[in-house]
Amino acid sequence: NAGVTQTPKFQVLKTGQSMTLQCAQDMNHEYMSWYRQDPGMGLRLIHYSVGAGITDQGEVPNGYNVSRSTTEDFPLRLLSAAPSQTSVYFCASSRTSGLSTQYFGPGTRLTVL
Amino acid sequence: AQSVSQHNHHVILSEAASLELGCNYSYGGTVNLFWYVQYPGQHLQLLLKYFSGDPLVKGIKGFEAEFIKSKFSFNLRKPSVQWSDTAEYFCAVDINQGGKLIFGQGTELSVKP
Numbered sequence: 374n375a376g377v378t379q380t381p382k383f384q385v386l387k388t389g390q391s392m393t394l395q396c397a398q399d400m401n402h403e404y405m406s407w408y409r410q411d412p413g414m415g416l417r418l419i420h421y422s423v424g425a426g427i428t429d430q431g432e433v434p435n436g437y438n439v440s441r442s443t444t445e446d447f448p449l450r451l452l453s454a455a456p457s458q459t460s461v462y463f464c465a466s467s468r469t470s471g472l473s474t475q476y477f478g479p480g481t482r483l484t485v486l
Numbered sequence: 487a488q489s490v491s492q493h494n495h496h497v498i499l500s501e502a503a504s505l506e507l508g509c510n511y512s513y514g515g516t517v518n519l520f521w522y523v524q525y526p527g528q529h530l531q532l533l534l535k536y537f538s539g540d541p542l543v544k545g546i547k548g549f550e551a552e553f554i555k556s557k558f559s560f561n562l563r564k565p566s567v568q569w570s571d572t573a574e575y576f577c578a579v580d581i582n583q584g585g586k587l588i589f590g591q592g593t594e595l596s597v598k599p
Contacts, residue, residue, distance in 0.1 A: 404585050413495070415576055415589035416530075423585070431586060463529065470585030472518065472537055477530040 374399050377478035379464050385484045386454040394449040394481050396464030404470045405447040409433065409460040410480075416463065422447055423470050454485045488513045490579050492590035499567050500598050507562040507593050509577030518580035519560040520587070521551055525573045533575075536560065547571070569599045 380395045398405065406421035408431075418431030422441040436458060438450040447466075451458060462481045467473035493508035511517065521533040534545025541553040551562045560577060577590040 406585070406587075408587075408589075413591055415490075415591045416578075416587070417589070418586055421586060432588075467585060471580070471583030473585070474520075474532055474535060475585070475587065476532075477522075479529045 376400065377464055377466050377476050379462075379478040379481050381481060382479065383482050385486065386451070387486050388455060390454050392451050392454065394451075394462055394464075394483070396447045396449065396478060397445050398447075398464075398466040398476075399445065400466065400468075400476070401444060402466035402468050402476075403444070404467045404473065404475075405441065406431070406465050406475070407437070407439065407447070407449045408463045408465065409458075410463060411460050419449065419462075421470075451483075454483075456485045459483060459485045488579070488581055488588055490577055490588050490590040492575075492577055492593050494593045495591065496594045496596070498596045498598065501569055502566050503597075505562070505564040505567050505571075505595070507575055507577075507595075509560045509562065509590055511558050511560070511577075511579045511588070513558070513579065513581050516582060518583055519551075519553060520578040520580070521545065521549070521560070521562050522576045522578060523573045524576065524592075530576065533562070567595075567597050569597045571595060572597045 377398045407419040408416040410416045420439040422428045464478040465475040467475040490511045519536040522530040544550045578587040
């Protein structure tokens with residue numbers, strides 16, 4: 374199993390550009406989520422999904438969209454990038470939403486100029 | 487709003503010293519508790535977790551943590567640290583077992599050889 378994979382590893386955007394961060398897992402996990410990591414703030418939940426076709430907002434959803442058309446994939450879309458979205462983004466998955474361990478991907482480091 | 491607090495932002499120890507990292511959360515209901523570690527340049531890995539049962543849980547690499555419900559705490563301990571333990575450590579709480587992790591700010595541990 375590859376586990377949780379994320380692409381790209383690094384990305385530089387200009388303000389106003391859009392892009393999609395990819396996340397995939399091959400463990401048949403129902404639950405997937407996106408976090409952003411900023412210095413001194415730990416990780417904060419952006420969006421999550423409890424299964425294909427079901428998504429919901431986390432703590433910091435503004436400026437981001439998600440969809441879950443398959444169990445395996447959970448892309449994160451930045452609609453119009455802003456410097457405040459400069460961060461490291463982690464995708465995670467777990468078997469279910471509760472009483473499960475979340476496994477994290479390697480992260481995408483995004484810089485918005 | 488629920489929150490997780492890690493008391494130490496940066497801890498510096500010599501090899502063989504004992505380690506205790508504090509973690510407190512603000513929620514009176516059912517919680518699942520986690521400690522994750524992030525080695526330099528890598529993604530988060532699970533150290534240990536508590537769902538129920540024995541409040542003293544053992545994890546990988548000699549780490550352990552104790553859940554004290556009356557103190558809303560889940561402190562991480564290791565009797566003797568090694569240089570390879572240099573990393574950032576995150577406490578995380580899953581409130582109501584819904585899968586939405588709330589992370590502490592992180593504690594950076596530097597171990598001097």
